[in-house]
Amino acid sequence: MLTTINVHGNGMALEVLRDVIGHGPNGYSQSQYKAIISYLNEVASFKDCWEKIWSKDKLRFGVEPSDLAVNYTMPILKKIRDGVLWELGAGTGRDSIFLSKYCNNVTSIEITKTAANDIKKQLERKGIKNVEILNDDVWSILKRQNNLKKGFVDVVHAHSFLHYTKPIMTGVLFSEIYGLLRTGGHFVFGVKGKGDHLFGKGEEIDKDVWVFEDGQRRKFYDEESISEVLNNAGFEVEVLNTEKEFFDDTVSEFVVGVARKG
Numbered sequence: 001m002l003t004t005i006n007v008h009g010n011g012m013a014l015e016v017l018r019d020v021i022g023h024g025p026n027g028y029s030q031s032q033y034k035a036i037i038s039y040l041n042e043v044a045s046f047k048d049c050w051e052k053i054w055s056k057d058k059l060r061f062g063v064e065p066s067d068l069a070v071n072y073t074m075p076i077l078k079k080i081r082d083g084v085l086w087e088l089g090a091g092t093g094r095d096s097i098f099l100s101k102y103c104n105n106v107t108s109i110e111i112t113k114t115a116a117n118d119i120k121k122q123l124e125r126k127g128i129k130n131v132e133i134l135n136d137d138v139w140s141i142l143k144r145q146n147n148l149k150k151g152f153v154d155v156v157h158a159h160s161f162l163h164y165t166k167p168i169m170t171g172v173l174f175s176e177i178y179g180l181l182r183t184g185g186h187f188v189f190g191v192k193g194k195g196d197h198l199f200g201k202g203e204e205i206d207k208d209v210w211v212f213e214d215g216q217r218r219k220f221y222d223e224e225s226i227s228e229v230l231n232n233a234g235f236e237v238e239v240l241n242t243e244k245e246f247f248d249d250t251v252s253e254f255v256v257g258v259a260r261k262g
């Protein structure tokens with residue numbers, strides 16, 4: 001199934017915010033609200049940027065699963081058996097499709113129509129029935145879901161995605177991921193490391209935040225800085241490594257890890 005919810009254009013941030021969070025206390029601080037509004041104001045241009053990338057080349061990251069999916073997420077799912085997995089920023093679904101063999105069901109969140117439709121086609125071609133695609137922005141989906149029902153997901157997987165948001169917004173997303181997971185559930189992630197080939201290229205707009213010439217903004221982490229964001233969201237860090245991975249036609253550095261909701 002492909003569920004499409006509208007991604008709103010610039011200037012619609014407050015309306016989206018009201019629509020998504022509903023009424024009542026949400027546990028966000030004033031600075032987090034500001035970060036969410038600024039994020040919602042830029043999300044449409046991020047979407048456009050990725051629509052262009054995926055329209056040009058749907059095989060940009062290949063069809064083989066990421067090292068993160070193979071070495072970290074799959075072994076956890078194998079132990080759980082019949083688990084519930086959510087993937088954030090799924091791209092053309094190489095990890096969701098691979099991991100669907102090791103769990104009961106997968107929910108794949110992807111903002112672009114181009115990549116989401118590509119996952120849908122692959123699922124139909126391969127006869128895979130246990131993957132649902134949600135075609136919208138990650139924060140809006142996580143928040144809407146947590147408003148309805150929390151604490152039922154065994155594993156959240158996010159490869160090469162959470163370094164695109166500003167650090168304060170990454171903290172907001174980590175808190176929503178925490179809410180989504182059941183107690184004892186795992187968050188498996190890979191974010192760009194400071195030893196990555198893109199670190200130091202383009203313009204530095206904040207500490208370790210670089211805007212590359214194609215307009216993409218990335219925060220580069222090390223093990224200490226990502227631990228801090230995880231701990232602030234309530235996670236216990238179980239595994240943290242800095243690894244090289246062949247990605248996007250070159251060798252990239254990722255800080256990868258597994259964090260647990262205690």
Ligand SMILES: C[S@@+](CC[C@H](N)C(=O)[O-])C[C@H]1O[C@@H](n2cnc3c(N)ncnc32)[C@H](O)[C@@H]1O
Nearest residue numbers: 050061089090091110111112136137138159160
């Ligand atoms: C670097 S790609 C990684 C794709 C995939 N995880 C992989 O490793 O093959 C990042 C993906 O996140 C998606 N994305 C970016 N911002 C998003 C958002 N706010 N909500 C959902 N998806 C988003 C992009 O469209 C893109 O497909």
